[in-house]
Amino acid sequence: MAELPELVDHLFRREAGKLTAYLSRMLGLSRLEMAEDVVQDTLCRALEIWPVKGFPAQPTAWLMRVARNRALDLLRRDSQLDALTPELGYLQQLRKDTQFEGPDFELAIQDDQLRMMFACCHPQLSAMAQVSLILKTLCGFSVAEIAHALLAHPDAVEKRLSRARKVFRESGVSLDLNPLEIPDRLEAVYQAIYLLFNEGYHASRSAAGVREDLCFEALRLAVLLSEHPLSQQSKTSALLALFCFQTARLNSRFDLDGELLQLAEQDRSRWDAKLIRQGFVCLEQAIKGPELSAYHLEAVIAALHCSAASHAETDWAKILEHYDLLYRLKPTPIVALNRAIALGFAQGPEAGMTELEDLPDLALLRDYPFYPAALAEFSLASGQLEAAQTYFQQALALARNPSEVRFFSLRLKLLKTALSSD
Amino acid sequence: MNKYMLLFRIDPGYFKTVSPEQMQQTLNKWMDWKNRLEQEGHLDQFGDRLQHSGKVICGKTKEITDGPFIEVKDAVQGYLVLQTETLEQASELALGCPVLDQGGSVEIRPLIKTD
Known part of the structure; x- marks a missing residue:
């Protein structure tokens, strides 16, 4: 595909993702923890040497070389070396001679990352575990950063990750996929990065910042998928x-x-x-x-x-048409709500109100502030100011963060001014 | 011009949990600080970093042991030599040392003049 603009200069994060994918392939997914330790050591080494020597001309190649040598060292010391499969031995041999630059290397490392993505979306892992694992292994987030971005407690994130590593160790999850498994796994990958994106996009419960990084990471992974023949x-x-x-x-x-x-x-x-x-x-x-x-x-x-x-x-009419189709494929309360809002803009606020009042699964939207907010906006647009005020008050009561509180308070204040000038 | 050695100390455990993003920020700070010292003509020597442990020999028994141990919270990480007029000026420059952001410390020691 055509090139995307350079989004973020997170060199270490990106390299950590590549290194983890590369090392997991080399060491086997059951040694994910060892791979992660080697990545950490490698970046620390860069931090010790680069200030003294200056940036290497090829930072990626430098990091890859250091990581590979460190991993080979550890493997040699590993007492269970005999237990290595012949394939793994062959792979190591192969990787000893790897050139860490050029188009072939780029392709190989993309392949490693794609396989890692598939592994992270293993059906035995919960959706949030998949997303956490993607952030840890492919995006180079620390446990603290994942916890911050996903609004979870660091201990909970750590627990998710160690459970995932255990699944990898004990269930013999492999980075080599059975071709028959690929369509299902790809579907899971889509869902995970879609979730990752939305976690960042709907930064409703905390300040933007770190959470927006999630959008950029999801975008980057989608680009990666779009460039690999298996997932194109x-x-x-x-x-x-x-x-x-x-x-x-x-x-x-x-x-x-x-x-x-x-x-x-x-x-x-x-x-x-x-x-x-x-x-x-x-x-x-x-x-x-x-x-x-x-x-x-x-x-x-x-x-x-x-x-x-x-x-x-x-073009609200066209948007509504697509929401109609979308609701058939994905009949969720949020899609129904957005469809009703589009209908209101396409056919007038009264039609929107009626649609909103008749939404299926209304119970599921009970705590969602933007449901009464939509009712409020359409009431306002059709001149029912008092009804609008009641709905905005409901929305305000459901607000989930300071930014939503301020947003609904401001709407209420404007409305009160309009009411008192009547 | 006088010379001052800066000794950086840090808890080696810090590097176990720090994220790639934080490491990169630290790296950038080191680069910026080093460049500034160089441009202003204050950098006499930018020392290599020290590994976390080696050997320690103590006292008259001259027993050789492994150490310092990883539990040491303020292990020497590295050093550099500044050239400035005064200790105050050297301390001022040392404030820019990135090790401080990582919870570490900087020790500033004037070198004794030999001429």
Whole structure:
């Protein structure tokens, strides 16, 4: 695919991911912990030597070489060396002579990372364990950083990770996949990086910052998937397109004071035009084939938002059509809610209200502040100010973080001003 | 011009849990600090780093033991030699040492003039 803009300069993070994938292939997934220790040692070595000697001309090759030598050292000392499979011995031999630069190396390391991604999405692991493991092994996050980003306790993250390593050790999970397993595992990979992206995108319960890194990591992994022959599929392009469109709008969701903004209030000139263009390239790729997944539909909806010059000029009828299709593939309460909101913009606030009141699975939205908020906005748009006030009060009571509290309080304040001037 | 040795001390355990991202930030700080000292003409020698442990020989018995042990919370990590006019100036420059951000310490010791 065409090149994406250089997103973040997280060299060590990226290299840690590559190193872990490479070492796990070399040592076997059952020695994941050893691989992680070697990565840590290797980066520490760089930290000791680079300030003295200066940056090496080829940092990746330098790190790979140090890591490989360290791993071979440890293996030699390993008393269970005899237990190594012949394949592993062969692989080590092969890797002793590896060149750590050039296109062949790039391909090999991409392959290692893809296999690691498949392994992380092993069916015996829970969705959150998969995401934590991806962050640890492929994205170079520390336990503390994962805990911070996923709003979990570090002990809980550590527990997830050690359970995962245990599954790898005891269930003989391999980095060599049975070709028949690939479609299912790829599906799990999509779900995990989609979850990873959304954890970052809906940074509703904490300040943006670190959480947005999750979006960039998910984007990076989607790019990786899109470049590997095994995973170069229509769905991959759709997912990547969706991430491009969403990431393009990441910063504009907050105003200069860091306050949450509604879509209608966002400054569209702050949307990242380059990422949006890239999104369209990927989307075109995605709709070439006959496949139509939820990722395709979500990407199209995001594309329609991105191509509208303003909120008012948005093609809501078309967005609604795609939500209709999406709801058939993915009948979740949130999709139903978003569909009803699109319907309200397409057909008028009264129609939107009716749709919202008749939503299926209303009980599941009971604690979700943006359900009463949607009712409030449509009440407001149809001139029912008092009803709007009641709904905003409900939304405020359900707000899950200071930023949502301020957001709904501001809506209420504006409304009260309007009410008192009547 | 006088010379001052800076000794960096840090808990070696720090490196067990620090994340790649933090390591990179630390690395960048080292590079920036070193460049600044060099450009301002204060850097006399940027010493190699020390491994965490080696051998220790103590007292009259001259017994050779392994050490210092990893439990040591303030192991010497490395050193450099600055050239400045005064100890105060050297201390001022030492404030930029990244080891301080990692919970470590810097010891500043004037070298005794031999000429």
